[in-house]
Amino acid sequence: MSRWIDIAALDDIPARGARVVKTAQGCIAVFRTHDDRVFALDDACPHKNGTLSEGIVHGAAVTCPLHNWVINLETGMAEGPDEGQVATYQIRVENGRILLDASRLSARSAA
């Protein structure tokens, strides 16, 4: 079951940018696209664990700062010839606030 937690205001993240949410299991990168969509992914590139939250955000994708892998924010899949996938989390915006589904966080700690 979903358990939505209010984590921040949409405007706390720059458009075409990202910031991280700390969890007991590591950081989740929260991205805001040019058209104000938000996405939450593990902050680690499937290639060599690059911090995706520091990448350049374009369209609904981010380019990892270490070796330019491009990760699709909607699916977490690497684009182009690269293969790999990052875990994604349910996230949404309501009245300018960002809500993250925390049920997966608990599930991870239970696992």
Add this chain to the structure above:
Amino acid sequence: MAEKLVIIGAGMASGRMLEELLERGADYDITLFGAEPRGNYNRIMLSPVLAGEKTYEEIVTHDADWYRDNNITCRFGETVVKIDRKAKQVVSAGGVTPYDKLVVATGSASFFIPVTGNDLPGVVGFRDLDDVEAMTAAARKPDGKAVIIGGGLLGLEAAAALKLQGMDVTVLHLMDHLMERQLDPAAGYLLQKELESRGINVICNAHTKAILGHDHVDAVLLEDGTIHPADLVVMAAGIRPETRLAVDSGLHVERGIVVDDSMHTSDPHIFALGECVEHDSVVYGLVAPLFDMAKVLARTLTGETAAFIPPAVATRLKVTGVELFSAGEFDEDDGREDIVFRDPARGIYKRLVLEDNRIVGIVMYGDTADATWFFGKLTMAEDIGPIRETLIFGPAYQGDGLADPLAAVAAMPAEAEICGCNGVCKGTIVEAIADGADDLGKVRAATKASASCGNCTGLVEQLLASTLGDDFEAPTEQPVCGCTDLTHDDLRRIIKARALKSIPAVMQEAGWKTSCGCHVCRPALNYYLIAEWPLEYRDDQQSRFVNERNHANIQKDGTYSVVPRMWGGITTPQELRAIADAAEKYNVPTVHVTGGQRIDLLGVKREDLPDIWADLNAAGLVSGHAYSKGLRTVKTCVGTDHCRFGTQDSTGLGIKLEKILWGSWTPHKVKLAVSGCPRNCAEATCKDVGVICVDSGYEVSAAGAAGMELKETEPLAKVATEQEAIDLTVAFIQLYRENARYLDRPYKWVARVGMDWVRAQVVEDTDNRAALCARFEVSQSVYRKDPWAEQATDEHKQNKWSPLADLTLEAAE
């Protein structure tokens, strides 16, 4: 006996509700209160009234006869001050009026931003006819100045109308681009350009600090200290639901008066509709949903079951000559895709947002002819899968409509100048091609076109292609990336020629194929804009590679390296002590001495960066820019200070150069060295610019490399004085900044344009040398500063360096 229906508010929502109610033959004894001394009129058309394109009489919806014929008791100009729910009556100046059912339709009021002076005479909202009359009166004053606060729909309509009335109009908008709720940056840019071409001054990112004046408004003061004189200030920064009566009477009110699907408030005898209500957490400001509410309430009041379903809403800007349409949604949901069409030459931009093969959002600028067709598909949630490939071209799509760069070159007139350096026009080049010059080299030899700076090479090649057709081999120059067909040189040229001053502007004018570029083109564009418009362009942090955004070098494990600047490679015991202290305090695992005579602290955690910078700043150390496409280091030997062979003060010159050049952004990194004698201990002859001191002066050389390639510098000139050596160096770097492709080191750029051309620019042409130095200095007035000091503030710590949220406890449950 008929039930008593009392309505508070005689605006468009209650007006439509009355029409619907009467059509249904409802039997009520109706009393209508209105705060304005007049009945219902079409508030949406206030802008044309303000512009003088319509009169008030033309926009009246219900006149006195209509109210009389329908037996409605009108209490216009009479403000209701209280709802007494217990006694079921409303209180106004005229006494108490009992009700059986009450409708609250109090609408909304302009939001007056909370700054000093917002209550001065001359500050008006834009909601009703009184506001329009106040504005019209102000516009009668000759040379009157109007400042509009808010660049949304209403503000821009007011701006255009007041401009038509002859006022000098400035729009102050808080956000990055106009109408940001309805438009994306590209359409916002086009709109701003159109308004500016009409003489309206538009200032985005404008934070109003105060409204100035004593008895009457005089001016608006912004946070950045600029002052905009004003005889009239129009508050168009948004609207607030008018809920005071409802709050006082204890009804459930959030942002608006809360209603359910049938328009009931929390009191079973009281209903509400219009801009004052909140339905399912949403407040409405456009007329279409209000009319839907009116229908629902009319049914509820006649005992039918009806439910309000929020409709898709569309916006059109009512400014004559501006074609703009926006509908649906652009944000918040996963799984959306964009189809974008741009026609820069005609100023057209269209964007469709798709979800599950259905249109959910539309933005159109310049050509809205197909808006109704698209909007129909949006409201019907039609599956557009079968026509997706041609959808964006609209219902009349025929054949291939894509832009072709070759066709654009072919369409240029013969007298159009292609090569600015040598003044060669298209006709001359085409003649040369006809006479047998069938490749770039032959065209250069015959006409000199593209034989100097080389920036027009792409154009010349396109001319060859369009003139020779299949006989011409495709140009070797590649486009910047998959987002565009243009090359780096094309981009630099159009940014300058068309005075493009923002990334959305370039993407629009150059017909970008993606909505906001990619990691290849965005940093390049950001650099080109910084280089071309140092004073006007605002550096886009989101188009910066991580190292330049975070002012440190990211390492493979996500930690950073920190390199303080040591001017000319000189340091002091105090600086070394501060570096040592910082290394210990922040548990720096590796301290390394670099090849550029600096100390590198490797393995610093991201969250420690602002603190370590603050500590280093306190000791007088600033950023060494070891991470930037900019000036890195000036390496020196100790010269005449200590060395028995030294001929000049090489250390002093190195420090002077570094103090002049630091902080500047360049197409790629730039490293310098100054050696005090030809023994060249500072290894100056493999640098981007190297100076070797000799007894008689300074030998300045440039375009060396000691990386993936190894190349000795080429002589630029030998000069007698230190000042000349400095000027030559600065001019060379500015020429490089203005002409090179992003990510070309100087040696690559010089290989393309030739050292002869560079010497002609910076050595032989002394006027040009001075001009280059002056332009560099203009740019440095902005960029010669320590980014670490800027980043180590509390504000940045909170907004950038700290996590967005800490859920470590949350997950540990």
